[in-house]
Amino acid sequence: MWSSCTTLVLTLVAVSNFSPVHVLEFCESAAPDCSSHVDTASNKHPSAEPGQTRWKANILNLTQHLELFKLSCKKLIEALPVDEIDGNFVRTVKNCIFSRSNPTPLRGSLRLGAVSKDVIEGILDLDVAVTRSEDFLLYASGAKLLPGSAPLAHRYGGHQFGYWAGQLGDGRAHLLGQYLNRNGETWELQLKGSGKTPYSRFGDGRAVIRSSVREFLCSEAMHFLGVPTSRAASLIVSEEPVLRDQFYNGNVKTERGAVVLRLAKSWFRFGSLEILAENGEIDLLKKLLNFVIGEHFSWIHSDDPDKYLVFFSTVVTETAQLIAQWISVGFAHGVCNTDNFSLLSVTIDYGPFGFMDSYDPNFVPNSSDDEGRYRIGAQAEVGLFNLEKLLVALSPVLTQRQKKQAKIILKGYLDIYQMRLQQLFKDKLGFLGDEEEDEDDHLIVLLLKMMEDTRSDFTMTFRQLSEVSTNQLRSRNFTQMWALEDLSSHKLFSDWLIVYLQRLSRPQSESDLHRQQRMKRVNPRYVLRNWMAESAIRRAEESDFSEVELLHHILSSPFVTQDSAEEAGYAARPPLWANRLKVSCSS
Template sequence: SQRRDRRSTSGIAATVGPPCLPWREPRQEEEGRQRPRAFPIDQVRGNFIRSVTNCIFSEAFPTPLKGPLRLAAVSKDALEGLLDLDVAVIVSDEFRQYVSGGKLFPGSEPLAHRYGGHQFGYWAGQLGDGRAHLLGHYTNRKGETWELQLKGSGKTPYSRSGDGRAVVRSSVREFLCSEAMYFLGIPTSRAASLVVSDEPVWRDQFYNGNVKTERGAVVLRLAKSWFRIGSLEILSQNGELDLLRKLLNFVIAEHFPSIHSNKSDKYLAFYTSVVNDTACLMAEWMSVGFAHGVCNTDNFSLLSVTIDYGPFGFMEAYDPDFVPNTSDDEGRYSIGAQAHAGLFNMEKLLDALRPLLSAAQQEVAEMVLKTFLDIYQTSSRMLLKDGTCLRFIQLMEDTRADFTMTFRQLSEASAHQLRRRNFTQAWALQDLASHGRFSDWLNVYLLRLGRQATHSRKDPHSDRQARMKSVNPRYVLRNWMAESAIRKAERNDFSEVALLHDILRQPFLTQASAEQAGYADKPPWWAHQLKVSCSS
């Protein structure tokens, strides 16, 4: 499949300026740089819960974690590649304080973002950053601007009945999956660090009355922007149209350079771009068997990148009804229904934009909306290449073959193995081969490979294997792998978190440490008993 690096420049104007990282000397052109406020800030101060109007951000300060802080994990790639930091800084207590909310970067004015959203199909009203704090933006040596946000860093005006914390299990999953998706080539937010404390946090993990204490944790997340569909919905729903227009103008100017800011149809062009990019993103999710789990409008980025990792799951046995989130009783966000959830979200985005569109523009936007599923299907077919693969997927569904390893083992199979039907060392393909029509499919596939061989100067089979292995991962973050790392982390053993993070940086490369850990084996029996909920 073809992965896309869609955008490389962006920023935020809701803070005074870029945080000056104290362990790195600022470049000369950064010194004294100030960025003016773009939006009005909530006039009420304090982290107490309230209804907020006529602003996009509220001032909100992180609440430091209690007890000793442990740096459970860091992404060397994010620190060095995005924040221009030498990874050696992680040994300092100062670093732990900065990335957990104990200290603020000089110049940082922490904010919580006000947004709303449709949750499981219903308008939920004001939501917002209930446990996240935007620290500021940083422009790195490559000219990329990244917004730094802490998750799990305490209460904000948008915490509702929550305590503003995140726990170890959900934070480990967020850290690992953010980075894993990036290395799979899928547009995503990033995670730079994970800090764990001894602070007790009360959670009813499965909403069954079994409340228990867990430990608090904070993830430092990065994204080009944290604006989401709900950012626009709350303004439109409340009739704050001047602010809606101002936010849209900012988002377009900062993140959609191909759209002319003085054109009368810029909002329509923006909508068209989001519809197209979101459909393509969701096709990429499906190409690796990723189910987000909570496809609410407040979890969908306006930049069409994956954000807000909660009860996600990578599908194992192929099943369009796979639901990773046990809180999703009706299966609204099953993997097979994700595209329709995306369509619903694009409808709600259009509803938010309607007050700013002329009648003629609304008609065109309705036509654009109708292209969403077609774009998704076209992008999916491009990723899957052709009808031969579509028939292959039907066999997978019938046999409930493993999604990741069936594709991968087909990638690794030699021409000799395919002709001899020798799959004794390929457990997923062996499951698939039990289908009565597998031989028919394989004969068609071999004929196709034979035709390619007559037109190729290279060894067609080794070339096929190399190309297929470069896009079909051998390792993804299966829930059982994350759970194994979490159980150890809850005992202050972060070795498997580090191991998984290292392995998932090269998901297409066979690695001895991963094979020894069984990450390419059949999932263990207990994996089928795992449950993941919205609780975090």
């Protein structure tokens, strides 16, 4: 039965062509020096002790007063050079990491379209009640700056669709600063859609409701799926008209402007280093590398002569693991350019992404991607390409010996990716132990091949395998399990099922209920399908954010069956109109 699959690898990706290759701070008093410890404390995996001491008296009390916060970009500005030229006019920028750039307030009345309580309370230490205030609307949209704020736009470059694109940078984003929360975590806050910067090129610096809803929802959905990601705190919408040619076909429409307040441990990306190497700014390249390593890779000693090599090795490993996690939940980023790949290996810059409905290695979520370069089945290959470009950027600071070692490290990328992907799919199928590695590979590969042939739903096939009992599998009783019904139509399904049931029986000590519980913890019932996002967007554009709120609530517990989600059809067969949806780079 396996003859047709023995030469396949985990074919969710086609690998045959692989070649080796400002601190937002809570102060318990109004004293002028209440924030002094932030500027002196180390952020290298900071201890939670200062935060615990600071919050000891009121550990359960979240502030409802935004004026108790203070912003500062001191650490970033003191460590990294800022553009000597002031002003938001578009220009070529050199010899710096940031440019000063103030947000441009949205015109017209403002409305809170969505808010993440988990981010507001769990990261920012605020009572979610503050989001109902007028001040929050102003601060979270860029119309008002907290004391001490010195907004910055980051300069970077990148390879886009395989070609060097030169200077890119934050064309519509403003870094507000860093926040050290009560858990000792440092987060960078950024507004997206907040107006022009020196890097806006031909853009207007705005984002629209359509793209902002998608970014807000997917950032939070990915977090609750367990995938490393930036976070989204809020979505503010306005009446400001923004012109967009959504599909680049000359059909320009007026949409409404919006701003997302988003967070990440760092917004530095591959392109942050590429622009410096490309322009021969080697001293600045070293300075940025040393800063990034010191802040986010603190286990790498500053005096280690191989520190840049160790850094590269870490990024290779974590990038491979991140892409494997994308694949395991059926996620395609859509624009895997080097400027969209984080040095911290978290998912950033949500644009024309998509979660697969029917399993298809050639699934392309981005209608602007005519050649399918960023199809879901090519993401691992693109990750390798991007890492090759990162190595080129690092080459000026590596010795000949280190360059040779870096190439060897890069050759191991595919093995790291495949090992992680294999483990993720073993977990999704409920396998325990490593004794049956070859058999497990065959079971995974054949399942994916059957899913491709029958166009079985990716998310629900794995979820329903988690929910079905072994007795139901033996009897092939798939009542109300539409994805398994589709899969069972394949001519090889019966043979696969026999071997799968035998594999599940090892080890014999585990109960069927425990196996189902394990599988349901890694196989979501709900993901942000494009049709779900589109339905919420259509309502939001009519000022009805109820479905955005519903989706946000449901996707915060994607592994738990929820009545409201079932009523909305979020686990049902996708509607026919979902096949006609298109998402582009335009936002």
